[in-house]
Every structure is written in C-alpha cells, then in structure tokens.
Amino acid sequence: MESLRVKKVRLTETGTDFHELTKGFVSIRTRNLFPGSVVPCDLYFPFLHGGQALSLEKALASGDEYTAEFHDKLISHGIQTVYIRKEAEASFSDYFTSKLQQIINSPNTPSEVKTQLIYDDAESIVKKVLRERPDQGNIRLGRRFVNYFAIQLAADEVTADALLVIFSKDYYTFTHMVQVALLGMAFCRFLGWKEDDLKSFxxxxxxxxxxxxxxxxxxLNKPGKLDADEFDLMKAHxxxxxxxxxxxxxxxxxxxxxxxHHHxxxxxxGYPDGLEGNDISxxxxxxxxxxxxxALTTNRPYKSALPPAKAIKxxxxxxxxxFDRELLARFVQFLGLEEADQPASGLRLQIDLGIKVLLELEKQPEKWNGLLVGMExxxxxxxxxxxxxxxxxxxxPGSHTxxxxxxxxxxxxxxxxVLGHVLHPVKLLFLKFPSGFQVLNLRKNPRIECFLPADVDIEGRHYPGTLLDISIGGCKFSSRGVSSDISSQLPVGASITLFSTLFSEPSPLPFAGLVRHVEVDRDKFILGIQFERLDGVSHQKLSAFLENMLVLVR
Structure with a gap:
C-alpha cells in the first residue's frame, strides 16, 4: 500500500473550496469500513498537491479488498473520513448495515463499539433526510436505527455516562438529532418502558x-443572540x-x-402552540x-458547552x-449526577460487597476507611x-457524608x-442508599478510547480481547469466553503482560504491568492495568501513538 500518498491537512488553509470539491460525494467515517471486507463502491480520499491544491482521488475501486494494512495506514495518517459518490450511497448502506447486524449479534464485540456504530448509522440516516428532505423512503430508515438500539439496550446496560463519552461535543443539527434520540431512548429504558414504546419514541x-x-x-449558526424576526423564523422549525x-x-x-411539540x-x-401540562404528550x-x-452540554456558536452537572442545575x-418535574427528577437519577429526595428506583449503583470505601464529612478534613459488608x-x-x-x-445520624x-x-x-451506627460486637455504620453518584477523573495522564485488538498473557496462556482505553500509565482491557475463577488467577498486584499492535506496528508490542482492578461478569472480564518497566521501544511507540491520537481527538 505504498501508493497511499496521504498528508494530514487543514482544509481551511489549502485555498481550495472544499464544499465545492465534495459536491456529489458523501462522507463516510473510516471506522465504518471493516478490514478484510470487499468495498462495495469506489472510495475517495483528500490529497494535497504541492501544499496548495486539494483534490479527491480514488484510492480503492469497487470490489477491492479493504485490508488491515490499508486500514492501519489510514489511521496512522489521521484520516478519519473518506468519500463515496452519492449514487453509491445505497450500496454502501447495504454493506455497512450487513456488517452492523453481525456486530450487534456478536457476544464478543464490546458494548461501546456497538453503540458507536449505531450512532454512526443514525447520523448517516439523519444527514440523508436533511439533505434530501423527508420522504417515505428516507424517514423509514429511522426504524433500522431504533431496532438496533433497542436490541442494544436490551442486551447491555447502556448508561448515560457511556453515551456522553461518544457524543459530539460540538453542536450540529444532525448530531443533536441523533443524541436526543439515543439519550431519550436510554432514559425511557431506565423508566422501564417496553421495547415497542422505546422504538416508537x-x-x-x-x-x-x-x-x-x-x-x-x-x-442557525449566528454567533450572537437572535433578534425578534430571526427568533420568529427559528420558532417555525x-x-x-x-x-x-x-x-x-x-x-x-x-x-x-x-x-x-418538543419546545x-x-x-x-413554549412554542409553537403554547400548550400546558398534560396537553403536551x-x-x-x-x-x-x-x-x-x-443543547446545554454541547458547544454552540454563541456559547461553550456546560458540564452535565451545571446543565442540570x-x-x-x-x-x-x-419541565415535567417528576420526569426531570428521574432524568437526574438516570444521569447519576446528584441525590434526589425520592428512592432511586431503577438506579444501578455499581458497588459490590467487600469493596473498600473512604468516608468523610462534607467540608471537614477527617477521613475514615471502611468496608461495605451489607446493603438493602x-x-x-x-x-x-x-x-x-x-x-x-x-x-x-443525619450527618451528611x-x-x-x-x-x-x-x-x-x-x-x-448517616442513619445510625452499632459499636458491639462489630463496629457498623448504616448509611442511606444513594440515589445518585459521580464518576471522578483523577488520572494524571489522559486516556484515549481506542477499542483495539489485544491480548494478555496470564500464566503462559493468551487471552484475546479488546483494549478499551490506554494512557502512558496504563490501560483497560476486556475479554470474553473465560472461566469464572479468572479473578483468583489475577489478584490485584499480579504481574501481567499485554500485547497490542497499536494500529500500525508490524508485530504486537509487549507492555508489562500490574493488575490494579479485576471485574468478572459471567464469561467476561475487565482488567485495569498499570504499566511499569516498559522497555524503550514500547514506551517510544506508545508515546508516539498517544501523541497522534490526542491531536486527532482535540
């Protein structure tokens, strides 16, 4: 694949009208191409000539194999988008949905990967509808999305946190439409709605x-406040x-x-009909x-994105x-951002008996170690x-902790x-069951979500799986098809070696480390690994990989 003459470019600096250049083309995310498959149509990539002229040139023809080597080259060059001709959109859609169907039904694919691909599918559907204007054919494509996501919601616990990780942080009409649908469906699932109702919503x-x-x-993109006439036009949408x-x-x-009536x-x-109370469906x-x-948690032309907790406040x-106050209170519980006055029915607090906890009084310096030994x-x-x-x-009793x-x-x-305490025969503290929680990011090194194939060596046996995220200091690894006693083989502090190609390396690189966290769920396990004593080559390659990825995600 030496013919792949790709340079990372900033399109605004090329002097080329990229909008004109891509007329007649549709953009496709590189992650929606699957190594080892045959491409259903010609694929085009942006090429920079002499540092000035930009063009789209054919890199693969319909029927060519999309090899892992070619995929790795695209990723290593930072190419996240490719282009197909509009007339090939139906062929590509058939290709992508057939692969997506296989992935949705695969027990070996991480939930995060499935959700990301479902997001991409919904995004392509919405873009098509916005471009062509609604008709029976393109609106009906939305049923494919709701069917896939309903299956995903039934098979895996798709939390608000998991969705917010993949959501676009910049506001575009098409991403906003997708994110409202995903967030709303997951919330309805949290409320206990049946599958048909989830799909309908x-x-x-x-x-x-x-x-x-x-x-x-x-x-739509005005950086300042709309005047009265502009707002009247906006309210017509x-x-x-x-x-x-x-x-x-x-x-x-x-x-x-x-x-x-969503406004x-x-x-x-509100608008357009000024309905009140239960007159609103x-x-x-x-x-x-x-x-x-x-809308509050994404960047707009006239404001920066707010953190979820600030948006909820x-x-x-x-x-x-x-808002419907009861629904809003339940939405706060769904997000897990703060306590509510009512019990957290349906809230899935991820805490197990035997886990170590640190307690402290609000705004006080004292801290106490504890061990969770029971719950109702x-x-x-x-x-x-x-x-x-x-x-x-x-x-x-009554102290806020x-x-x-x-x-x-x-x-x-x-x-x-604090509800109460017992000192004899065992010192026990009774706490009110929380109706909300926060996940804190205290890492010194930024972690990059990557979903790369990898495997770990445990006592001479290799377990294939997926590298969920990685930093210079450690990673999170997931694998399926293991025995339930895997945790006994991997106590916290045990030495372990992980192997990964990091996209473009010709052979897997070794990363030595220590197990810092083990989670087992039936035939699936997740490891938190802290790297240590990385050899010079592995450290250098990992640093370069992280630097390139951080540039792409900023």
Missing part, C-alpha cells in the same frame, strides 16, 4: 429537528418539520408530537428534557417550571468502620446521610 425523536433544514444557516413528515404518512400522532413548556410559555415532554440537556433551578437496595448500606468508636461523635470507592478503574463518589 426513538423514531420520532430521531427527526425532531428536521424542520431546521428549512431555516437559513445564517440564523417544529411546525415546518411536522408538516413535512406528516405528509409521508409514516409516523403515528405520538411520534409526530415529538417533532411538533412546548409545561407552564404554557409524554413523548414530547421527555424529548424536551433530552433536547435541552444536549440550570434546568432545575432556572427552568424547572417549564434503595434503603441502606452497611459499612464496617474499624475507627468508628473514635469517629462516632462526627458520624452522628461523602463516600468514594474504586469501580472499573475509576473513582466513584456519592453523597449520603
């Missing part, structure tokens, strides 16, 4: 902003989208209500919450009267605290209240 939510295709981009999709006769009234407010201050009330949250404190979900936790006799004057523990290599924190 998601189908409407995926196209909730389709009316924006009729709004001038100068208004729900009805414009509704009228267009209604003519396709594809959606039910509930699904159409998401498009028409309606419970107090009647349940679908539209949920869509409004997801829509507002995603604004939605609760400043906009609470416009949604009611209380029981923590054994050796120093409880000395700490009992601090840990009185912060607890931290390690889960999957991350620090998890929750706030709770």
């Amino acid at each position: 998601g189908f409407g939510a995926l196209f909730h902003d389709v009316g924006k295709s009729s709004i001038d981009n100068a208004i 729900p009805r414009l989208g509704y009228e267009r999709v209604k003519k396709t006769h594809v959606m039910t009234p509930d699904q159409l209500s998401v498009i028409l 309606e407010a419970l107090d009647g201050s 349940l679908y539209a009330r949920i869509a409004r919450i997801a829509d507002c949250f995603d 604004i939605m609760t404190d400043e906009m609470g009267h416009t 979900p949604e009611r209380y936790l029981i923590v054994r605290v050796p120093a409880l006799a000395a700490a009992k004057n601090h840990l009185q 912060v607890c931290r523990y390690i889960c999957r290599g991350n620090v998890v924190q929750f706030r709770t209240k």
Whole structure:
C-alpha cells in the first residue's frame, strides 16, 4: 500500500473550496469500513498537491479488498473520513448495515463499539433526510436505527455516562438529532418502558429537528443572540418539520408530537402552540428534557458547552417550571449526577460487597476507611468502620457524608446521610442508599478510547480481547469466553503482560504491568492495568501513538 500518498491537512488553509470539491460525494467515517471486507463502491480520499491544491482521488475501486494494512495506514495518517459518490450511497448502506447486524449479534464485540456504530448509522440516516428532505423512503430508515438500539439496550446496560463519552461535543443539527434520540431512548429504558414504546419514541425523536433544514444557516449558526424576526423564523422549525413528515404518512400522532411539540413548556410559555401540562404528550415532554440537556452540554456558536452537572442545575433551578418535574427528577437519577429526595428506583449503583470505601464529612478534613459488608437496595448500606468508636461523635445520624470507592478503574463518589451506627460486637455504620453518584477523573495522564485488538498473557496462556482505553500509565482491557475463577488467577498486584499492535506496528508490542482492578461478569472480564518497566521501544511507540491520537481527538 505504498501508493497511499496521504498528508494530514487543514482544509481551511489549502485555498481550495472544499464544499465545492465534495459536491456529489458523501462522507463516510473510516471506522465504518471493516478490514478484510470487499468495498462495495469506489472510495475517495483528500490529497494535497504541492501544499496548495486539494483534490479527491480514488484510492480503492469497487470490489477491492479493504485490508488491515490499508486500514492501519489510514489511521496512522489521521484520516478519519473518506468519500463515496452519492449514487453509491445505497450500496454502501447495504454493506455497512450487513456488517452492523453481525456486530450487534456478536457476544464478543464490546458494548461501546456497538453503540458507536449505531450512532454512526443514525447520523448517516439523519444527514440523508436533511439533505434530501423527508420522504417515505428516507424517514423509514429511522426504524433500522431504533431496532438496533433497542436490541442494544436490551442486551447491555447502556448508561448515560457511556453515551456522553461518544457524543459530539460540538453542536450540529444532525448530531443533536441523533443524541436526543439515543439519550431519550436510554432514559425511557431506565423508566422501564417496553421495547415497542422505546422504538416508537426513538423514531420520532430521531427527526425532531428536521424542520431546521428549512431555516437559513445564517440564523442557525449566528454567533450572537437572535433578534425578534430571526427568533420568529427559528420558532417555525417544529411546525415546518411536522408538516413535512406528516405528509409521508409514516409516523403515528405520538411520534409526530415529538417533532411538533418538543419546545412546548409545561407552564404554557413554549412554542409553537403554547400548550400546558398534560396537553403536551409524554413523548414530547421527555424529548424536551433530552433536547435541552444536549443543547446545554454541547458547544454552540454563541456559547461553550456546560458540564452535565451545571446543565442540570440550570434546568432545575432556572427552568424547572417549564419541565415535567417528576420526569426531570428521574432524568437526574438516570444521569447519576446528584441525590434526589425520592428512592432511586431503577438506579444501578455499581458497588459490590467487600469493596473498600473512604468516608468523610462534607467540608471537614477527617477521613475514615471502611468496608461495605451489607446493603438493602434503595434503603441502606452497611459499612464496617474499624475507627468508628473514635469517629462516632462526627458520624452522628443525619450527618451528611461523602463516600468514594474504586469501580472499573475509576473513582466513584456519592453523597449520603448517616442513619445510625452499632459499636458491639462489630463496629457498623448504616448509611442511606444513594440515589445518585459521580464518576471522578483523577488520572494524571489522559486516556484515549481506542477499542483495539489485544491480548494478555496470564500464566503462559493468551487471552484475546479488546483494549478499551490506554494512557502512558496504563490501560483497560476486556475479554470474553473465560472461566469464572479468572479473578483468583489475577489478584490485584499480579504481574501481567499485554500485547497490542497499536494500529500500525508490524508485530504486537509487549507492555508489562500490574493488575490494579479485576471485574468478572459471567464469561467476561475487565482488567485495569498499570504499566511499569516498559522497555524503550514500547514506551517510544506508545508515546508516539498517544501523541497522534490526542491531536486527532482535540
């Protein structure tokens, strides 16, 4: 593949009108091409000539094999997007969906990879609808997305945190539409909705902003506040989208209500119809919450993205009267950002008996070590605290306490209240079961999500799996098809060697380290590995890989 003459370029500096250059083409993410497969159409890549002229040139022809070597070269050169001609879009869609179907049904593919590919599929569907305007054919493609994601939600626990990791941090109409649908469907699953209802909601939510295709981009992307006339035009997008999709006769009234009423407010201050209370459908009330949250947590031309906790504070404190308060409280629980006054029904706190916890009083310097020895979900936790006799004057019933523990290599924190304590025969502290938690990022070195093939050597036996993320200091590795006693073979502190090619290396590189975390779930295990004593070559190659990847994700 020496003919791949690729240079990383900044398109804005080439002097070429890239929009004109790509007319008649559709962009495809490199990760949506599968090594070892036969490409269904010609693939084009941007080439820079003489540092100035940019062109699209054919790199693979229809029927050529997309080899792992070619894929590695693209990744190593930072190429994340390729192009196909518009007339080949249907062929590529058939190719991608057939591969996606296999991946969705594979027990060996990490949940994160499945969700990312489902996101990509939904994004391509929405782009097509926005480009072509809604018709029966392209709107019906949305059913494929909701079917896939409903399967994923049933098979794996897709948390809000897992979604926020893959969500675009910059606001585009098409990514926003996809993110509202994904977030809303996952929230509905959290609420206990049946699969058919999940699909029905998601189908409407995926196209909730389709009316924006009729709004001038100068208004959509204006860096400052809209004037009165511009805002009136913007407020027309729900009805414009509704009228267009209604003519396709594809959606039910509930699904159409998401498009028409996702900007309606419970107090009647919304648009376009100024509906109040239960006059707004349940679908539209949920869509409004997801829509507002995603808008606040992404970068817009006129504002920077807010952290999720800050967005929720604004939605609760400043906009609470416009939302269904019960649904908003449940959404806060779904996100796991803070405690709510009611029990956390359906909240899946990832904490196991025997785990070590650190307790401290809010705004106080004292800290105490403990061990979780019992719990009654949604009611209380029981923590054994050796120093409880000395700490009992601090840990009185009603005291607000912060607890931290390690889960999957991350620090998890929750706030709770002391319910009571027992000093004899064992020193036990009873805490209120938390209804929310935060995952804290305390790492010195940035971790890059990569989903690369890798394997680990455990007592001379190799276990193939996936490298979920990696930094200069360590990584997270996942594998399936193992015995349940694997944890006994891998105590915390055990030496281990991981092997990975890091995309472009001709042979796997060894990375020696120590096991810092082990999690076993039936036939799947996840390891947190801390690197140590890396040889010069492995350290150099890993540093170069991380540097290149950090440039790409910024």
